[in-house]
């Protein structure tokens with residue numbers, strides 16, 4: 001079920017205290033309207049009534065889509081719910097077919113839901129990001145620029161087109177704005193192939209972090 005409380009927060013601009021809705025758990029079968037708000041990030045934004053500043057709320061939440069069997073635990077750094085995680089892991093294992101993920105920021109929760117909604121595999125997406133980044137790095141000169149790009153986070157944004165004509169858009173910050181790079185469906189298929197030939201590249205059981213660090217661990 002969805003658990004919605006009220007919480008006190010301070011505006012990052014004027015410091016005034018406000019009360020906002022805090023979504024401790026989000027069940028999108030019960031509250032389908034919340035799915036879109038997670039996918040566009042608006043669920044965690046609140047506007048200060050005193051100065052108009054739009055703030056990002058940071059708190060722990062569990063996103064659950066029972067129909068698509070996806071659970072994503074958004075856990076800002078420093079918060080631990082190991083006991084609860086283990087209990088839920090056991091429970092979902094009994095039901096079978098669940099994807100369980102752990103993320104530490106709102107953007108990553110958004111991304112996990114977008115990937116799952118597009119019917120894609122987030123492990124394959126991490127591989128696509130890596131391959132794309134390496135191709136982009138090979139085209140630029142200067143060690144400093146290359147290292148800067150290597151450290152840049154890439155996020156899945158959307159998948160468009162039909163069948164073999166599909167393409168994916170990845171977004172990344174570049175000189176203060178967001179840039180996009182499109183990759184063909186063949187890249188996704190190639191990465192899927194690499195992963196099926198390397199079955200040891202697999203997330204741990206339970207709520208796993210699948211991000212660039214996860215992949216780097218296997219590529220070292």
Ligand SMILES: [Zn+2]
Nearest residue numbers: 011014048051
């Ligand atoms: Zn304010």
